[in-house]
Amino acid sequence: MSEQQGGNNMKPGSGGKGGKTPRAQGAAGEAGQQRSAVGAAGGQGEQRHEPAKQTQPQPDGRGVRAGWRRYLVAPRSLGLLPHGVPPIEFSALFALLEEDPDVELLTQVRPSRQRGLGAIAEPHPACPPVAVVRMPQERARALAANPQVVVETDQPLSYTPIPPVGLSPAPVIDPMLAVTLEEPQQLTLRVMGSDQDEVHGAHVWAIGSGGPVHGVTGPDGRVVLTLATDTPETLQALYVRPLAGYWPTRTGSPQPVNGEAVVTVQALSDTFEGFPGRALTGWGMQAMRLHQIPPTYRGHGIRVALLDSGVNTGHPDLKDTVQHGHDFTGATDGTWGVDVTGHGTWCAGIIAAADNRTGIAGIAAEAELHALKLFPGGHLSDLLAAIEYCITHDIDIAQLSLAYPVPSQLAAWKLADAHAAGITVIAPAGDTAGPLTHPATLPGILAVGALAHTGTYPTSSPLAATQPPWPGPYPAPFTPTAPGVDLIAPGAAVITTALGDGYTPADGTAVAAAHVTGLAALLLAHHDRLRTQVTPRTAERADHLYGLLRTACRPLPGADPRTGAGIADAPTALGIPTSWQPDPYAAVGRAWPEA
Numbered sequence: 001m002s003e004q005q006g007g008n009n010m011k012p013g014s015g016g017k018g019g020k021t022p023r024a025q026g027a028a029g030e031a032g033q034q035r036s037a038v039g040a041a042g043g044q045g046e047q048r049h050e051p052a053k054q055t056q057p058q059p060d061g062r063g064v065r066a067g068w069r070r071y072l073v074a075p076r077s078l079g080l081l082p083h084g085v086p087p088i089e090f091s092a093l094f095a096l097l098e099e100d101p102d103v104e105l106l107t108q109v110r111p112s113r114q115r116g117l118g119a120i121a122e123p124h125p126a127c128p129p130v131a132v133v134r135m136p137q138e139r140a141r142a143l144a145a146n147p148q149v150v151v152e153t154d155q156p157l158s159y160t161p162i163p164p165v166g167l168s169p170a171p172v173i174d175p176m177l178a179v180t181l182e183e184p185q186q187l188t189l190r191v192m193g194s195d196q197d198e199v200h201g202a203h204v205w206a207i208g209s210g211g212p213v214h215g216v217t218g219p220d221g222r223v224v225l226t227l228a229t230d231t232p233e234t235l236q237a238l239y240v241r242p243l244a245g246y247w248p249t250r251t252g253s254p255q256p257v258n259g260e261a262v263v264t265v266q267a268l269s270d271t272f273e274g275f276p277g278r279a280l281t282g283w284g285m286q287a288m289r290l291h292q293i294p295p296t297y298r299g300h301g302i303r304v305a306l307l308d309s310g311v312n313t314g315h316p317d318l319k320d321t322v323q324h325g326h327d328f329t330g331a332t333d334g335t336w337g338v339d340v341t342g343h344g345t346w347c348a349g350i351i352a353a354a355d356n357r358t359g360i361a362g363i364a365a366e367a368e369l370h371a372l373k374l375f376p377g378g379h380l381s382d383l384l385a386a387i388e389y390c391i392t393h394d395i396d397i398a399q400l401s402l403a404y405p406v407p408s409q410l411a412a413w414k415l416a417d418a419h420a421a422g423i424t425v426i427a428p429a430g431d432t433a434g435p436l437t438h439p440a441t442l443p444g445i446l447a448v449g450a451l452a453h454t455g456t457y458p459t460s461s462p463l464a465a466t467q468p469p470w471p472g473p474y475p476a477p478f479t480p481t482a483p484g485v486d487l488i489a490p491g492a493a494v495i496t497t498a499l500g501d502g503y504t505p506a507d508g509t510a511v512a513a514a515h516v517t518g519l520a521a522l523l524l525a526h527h528d529r530l531r532t533q534v535t536p537r538t539a540e541r542a543d544h545l546y547g548l549l550r551t552a553c554r555p556l557p558g559a560d561p562r563t564g565a566g567i568a569d570a571p572t573a574l575g576i577p578t579s580w581q582p583d584p585y586a587a588v589g590r591a592w593p594e595a
Contacts, residue, residue: 065136067136067137068104068134068135068136069134069135069136069137069140069153069154070106070132070133070134070153070154070379070381071132071133071134071135071140071151071152071153071154072130072131072132072133072150072151072152072153072154072380072381072384072410073093073097073130073131073133073143073149073150073151074090074093074127074128074129074130074131074149074150074410075087075088075089075090075093075128075129075148075149075150076088076147076148076149076150077128081147081148082147085147085148086148087148088148088149090128090129093131093148093149094108094129094131097131097133100135100139102135102136102139103133103134103135103139104133104134104135105131105132105133106132106133106134107132107381108129108130108131108132109129109130109132109381109384109385109388110129110130111125111127111129111388111391111417112388112392125413125417126413126414126416126417126420127384127410127413127414127416127417128413130381130384130410132154132379132381150409150410152380152408152409152410153380153406154379154380154381155379155380155404155405155406155408156378156379156380156404157374157375157378157379157380157382157383157402157403157404158375158402158403158404158405159343159375159401159402159403159431159508159510160403160428160430160431160432160437175210175211178209178210178211178228178229179229180210180228180229181227181228181229181231184226184227184228185226185227185230185231185232186224186225186226186227187206187224187225187227187232187235187254187256187261188222188223188224188225188256188259188260188261189204189206189215189217189222189223189224189225189238189254189260189261189262189263190217190220190221190222190260190261190262190263191204191217191221191222191223191240191242191262191263191264191265192221192262192263192264192265193242193245193246193264193265193266193267194246194264194265194266194267194270195267195269195270197221198217198219198220198221198222199217199221199240199242199245199246199265200217200218200219200220200221201216201217201242201243202216202217202221202223202240202241202242202243202246202265203215203216203240203241203242203243204216204217204223204225204238204239204240204263205238205239206225206227206230206235206237206238206254207235207236207237207238207239208227208229208230208234208235208236209229209230209234209236210228210229210230211229213225213226213227213228213230222260232253232254232256232261233253234253235253235254236252236253237250237251237252237253238250238251238252238254238261238263239462240263240265242265242504243342243498243499243500243502243504244498244499244500244502244503244504245267245268245498245502245503245504246265246266246267246268246504247265247266247267247268247271247457247458247460247461247505248265248461248462248505249263249264249265249266249458249460249461249462250460250461250462250464250465251263251460266458266460268495268503268505271458272495275359275495275503276358276359276360276502276503277358278358279357279358279359279360279361280359280360280495282360282490282494282495283453283456283490283493283494284350284489284490284494284515285363287451287453287473287489287490287567288489288490288515288519288567288568288569288570289569289570289571290363290518290519290570292570292571293522293570293571293574293576294576297522297525297526297574298355298364298365298366298367298522298525299352299363299364299365299366299367299518299521299522299524299525299526300366300367300525301366301367301368301525302364302367302368302396302397302521302524302525303367303368303370303393303394303395303396303397304351304352304364304367304368304369304370304395304396304397304398304399304517304521305369305370305372305386305389305390305393305395305397305398305399306344306347306348306351306369306370306371306372306399306401306517307372307374307383307386307387307398307399307400307401307402308343308344308347308348308371308372308373308374308375308399308401308402308510309339309340309341309342309343309344309345309373309374309375309376309401310325310327310335310336310337310338310339310340310344310371310373311325311336311337311339311344311345311348311369311371312337312338312339312342312344312345312348312497312498312499312500313337313338313371314337314500314501315345315349315497315498315500315501316354316356316359316501317349317353317354317356317359317360317362317497318345318348318349318352318353318354318497320354321352321353321354321362321365321366321369322337322348322352322369322371323368324368324369324370324371325337325370325371325372325373326370326371326372326373326386326389327373328372328373328374328378328382328383328385328386328389329373329374329375329376329377329378329382330377335373336371336372336373337371339499340376341375341376342498342499342504343375343401343508343510344371344373344401345496345497345498345499346494346496346497346498346504346506346508346510346511346514347399347401347496347510347511347513347514347517348362348369348371348497348514349362349496349497349503350362350363350494350496350511350514350515350518351363351364351367351369351399351514351517351518351521352364352365352366352367352369352518353365353496353497359497359503360495360496360497360503362518363515363518363519363521363522364518364521364522364525367518367521367525370389370393370395372386372389372390374386374402375402378402380404380408380410380411383400383402383404383411384410384411384414387414387415387417387418388414390418390423391417391418391421391423394537395423396422396423396424396521396524396537397423397424397425397426397517397520397521397524398418398423398424398425398426399426399427399510399513399514399517400425400426400427400439400445401427401428401510401513403430403437403438403439403440404438404439405438406438407438407441408438408439411438411439411442412439412442415439415442415444415445416444419444419539419542420538420539421537422536422537422538422539422541422542423542424446424520424524424542424545424546425444425445425446425542426445426446426448426513426516426517426520427439427440427445427446427447427448427513428440428447428448428450428508428509428510428512428513429447429448429449429450429479429480429484429485429509430480430509431450431478431479431508431509432478432480433477433478433479433480433481434480434481434482435480435482436480436482436484436485437480440484441484444542446486446487446516446546446549447484447485447486447564448485448486448487448488448489448491448509448512448513448515448516449475449476449479449480449485449487449488449489449491449509449512449562449563449564450475450476450478450479450488450489450490450491450492450507450508450509450511450512451473451474451475451476451479451488451489451490451491451492451512451556451563451567452467452473452474452475452476452477452491452492452493453472453473453474453490453492453493454467454468454470454471454472454474455471456492456493457492457493457505461493461505463476463477463492463493463507473556473567475488475560475562475563476491476492476507476509476512478507478508478509479491479509479512479562480509480562481561481562482561483561485561485562485563485564486546486550486564486565487516487549487550487553487563487564487565487566487567487568488512488556488562488563488564488566488567489512489513489515489516489567489568490511490512490515490567491507491508491509491510491511491512491513491515492507492511493505493507494506494507494511496511515568516549516568519549519568519570519573520545520549522570522574523545523548523549523573523574524545526574527548527573527574527575528575529544530544530545530548548573549568549573550564550565550568551565552568552569552570552572552573553565553566553567553568553569554566554567554569554572
């Protein structure tokens with residue numbers, strides 16, 4: 001659309017993104033050309049970050065008019081203006097927006113240098129103050145025609161879609177072409193565990209000719225699915241994903257008996273003896289040889305921000321380790337400790353679950369984890385605000401687990417500010433089985449793909465249908481195939497913390513990124529050249545950390561662009577011998593060959 005300005009999808013050349021310096025490439029390179037102009041606009045002294053809050057609709061009701069959308073508006077920097085066009089001060093621009101009857105000013109995202117060590121490293125931010133507004137599309141187009149301003153859609157944040165898993169996934173047809181039944185049929189499905197317990201809260205998908213039908217099991221393990229285009233006989237597959245305690249499963253067409261079909265899911269305790277009472281060292285920890293580093297390496301003193309769906313702080317492994325956060329979705333304070341998807345809780349467990357000799361232990365169990373909630377309901381403006389939080393709170397590592405569909409110049413500038421302040425930014429490459437997602441495409445960000453391994457999940461698991469015929473590691477079927485992945489990490493059948501107080505197998509490039517985030521925290525806390533009390537918080541520190549992670553990778557067999565530099569090896573990255581032996585009383589995940 002014409003109102004969408006800027007954006008950056010640049011990737012470095014054949015050298016990849018290792019040691020990326022955003023000043024010299026892509027969006028952040030452009031940001032370097034306009035620092036003086038932004039500094040003039042941002043040097044007012046009183047500037048601060050104002051968390052995104054939804055204002056009440058105006059009395060005339062213009063905030064709910066049909067056709068009005070959310071946009072981001074900011075002054076264009078001097079270095080990006082056409083010759084002879086003067087820059088506009090952000091204060092003057094915001095005043096004009098506030099006076100415009102066709103614009104509703106919602107909030108502002110303004111850089112703050114009143115606190116945080118980032119102020120010393122980078123006093124002139126690349127990203128200017130941003131106004132979050134609601135206005136008609138026609139007004140946005142007219143405003144975007146002004147060369148003095150940048151106008152972008154305030155895109156909703158989401159997780160990348162995961163393509164269908166299976167040998168012959170059913171195509172999803174246009175609903176207008178679906179042939180519906182005169183009276184939809186009801187299919188009652190009962191989900192039972194191998195331990196003979198009813199499985200409550202399991203997500204069930206029935207795949208048929210008209211697309212998937214979804215339901216969630218009740219306390220008795222039952223769910224009633226309404227089939228509008230299929231009968232139980234024409235369904236091609238059932239997918240069941242329990243919230244915790246069991247492996248997901250995929251079955252063929254259900255066979256109802258007396259009007260009810262039963263699906264059995266395998267308990268995790270069947271696979272891992274004594275779990276969760278007995279601590280588990282998962283296959284991902286073994287793959288990165290994290291179990292071969294001294295137990296005193298715990299990431300103490302390192303601040304990690306997880307930009308995701310919040311964290312289930314009621315979990316026994318997380319209630320004491322995740323004590324900081326903020327909800328950027330406009331909800332009340334404290335809701336960052338509530339996770340309605342489980343996604344943020346998965347990643348938090350991998351990074352910082354308490355080492356209490358039960359369940360699992362996080363890679364950096366003593367790191368200070370900040371849960372920055374952006375989903376559901378978050379927008380690009382909230383992501384900008386969350387990145388500003390990272391800068392002002394001296395965050396060392398930020399994992400950006402959420403994505404947006406269209407490249408954003410403003411997001412590229414804000415992430416350049418984070419890099420300049422010494423923040424290591426890690427992002428999942430995306431669960432697309434295709435191109436990388438934004439913002440993983442940007443320079444200055446470490447893009448992580450997902451690795452799977454045969455034998456780490458039951459034969460009934462959906463992943464079993466896509467594994468290769470040879471044993472060993474392989475790129476997960478959902479990991480991006482396009483170039484641009486920096487490195488790869490375990491991202492399939494990883495046991496981690498779940499909603500409630502249990503554990504679940506988790507898949508995704510965000511799960512893989514959490515492994516790298518945890519290792520990065522260990523490097524910052526324990527590597528001689530990266531300890532925060534010695535190395536200044538600058539872009540050079542972040543670049544050095546990127547380089548250590550990439551050079552410590554073990555390449556996988558074959559030249560596959562999906563694997564990047566390979567899988568990071570913890571002892572190599574930390575530069576330590578591996579003479580100590582792991583806890584003999586800990587349960588061990590499925591086989592991974594020792595290096």
